[in-house]
Amino acid sequence: MICAIHQPQYLPWLGYFDKVAQADIFVILDDVQYKKNEWQNRNKIKTAQGWQWLTVPVIYKFGEKINQVKINNQANWRKQHYQSLSINYKKASYFVQYDPFFKQVYEQSWDKIVDINVYLLKHLLQLLKINTRLIRSSELGIKTASTERLVDICKSLKADTYLSGIGGRDYLDLPLFSQNNISVIFQEYKHPEYVQLYNKFEPFMSVVDLLFNHGQESISILMKR
Numbered sequence: 001m002i003c004a005i006h007q008p009q010y011l012p013w014l015g016y017f018d019k020v021a022q023a024d025i026f027v028i029l030d031d032v033q034y035k036k037n038e039w040q041n042r043n044k045i046k047t048a049q050g051w052q053w054l055t056v057p058v059i060y061k062f063g064e065k066i067n068q069v070k071i072n073n074q075a076n077w078r079k080q081h082y083q084s085l086s087i088n089y090k091k092a093s094y095f096v097q098y099d100p101f102f103k104q105v106y107e108q109s110w111d112k113i114v115d116i117n118v119y120l121l122k123h124l125l126q127l128l129k130i131n132t133r134l135i136r137s138s139e140l141g142i143k144t145a146s147t148e149r150l151v152d153i154c155k156s157l158k159a160d161t162y163l164s165g166i167g168g169r170d171y172l173d174l175p176l177f178s179q180n181n182i183s184v185i186f187q188e189y190k191h192p193e194y195v196q197l198y199n200k201f202e203p204f205m206s207v208v209d210l211l212f213n214h215g216q217e218s219i220s221i222l223m224k225r
Helices: 014-022 077-089 095-107 113-128 146-156 166-170 174-179 207-222
Strands: 002-006 025-028 042-047 050-055 133-136 161-165 183-187
Touching (some): 077 095, 113 133, 113 207
Parallel strands (some): 002 025, 025 133, 161 183
16 A cells, blocks of 8 residues: 655645555645745745745744644735636636635635645545545654654555655655565656646646646646656
8 A cells, every 4th residue: 555645735736636646545744843935835826927826824833733833814815815816717718617616715714724725635636536545644643753753654554655755765764664664666746738828838836727727637637647
């Protein structure tokens, strides 16, 4: 059984979903330290002027775990994000199809960043028809760190293979996996090109860019090898 493990991200990019799709079980790593200015509270969309950030404002104290970080709801970010999607993708072929889903997401109140991230992930996977089992690391009660933590997660789920991002070659203690009879494979994602709105192709956008432009074809484009 293949296990992949990753922090929850906000409206993730294509490679994130490719990683989920390659795994039998995907662990949402929600009980590790939150990292400021990464992907846990923001992602990119394409506009007529180039790409722009969609950032969820958070109230963060150093050392807090991802599942402890609260959203700053004093800012009117939900309205801003929905308007940004509407303005920049209203001419996309499948915007009308997915608009009701995003409208209800941004009509809801969200307390913690992990809550909206996990909600979006689950429903975006459904739209893409990716059926990988999801579990939060906080449900497993594992207290170790670094590579040992990853090994212990795999062992607790009886996974015999760990799917790592390509950057794992630089920091993983690979012999520790071998000592525990766990194989390691690396995701080497080649970003596909597809038809977008506005001028030249812009890679590494949120998956919403692909969905709004290609609808049901998105999964086959996303996983093109």
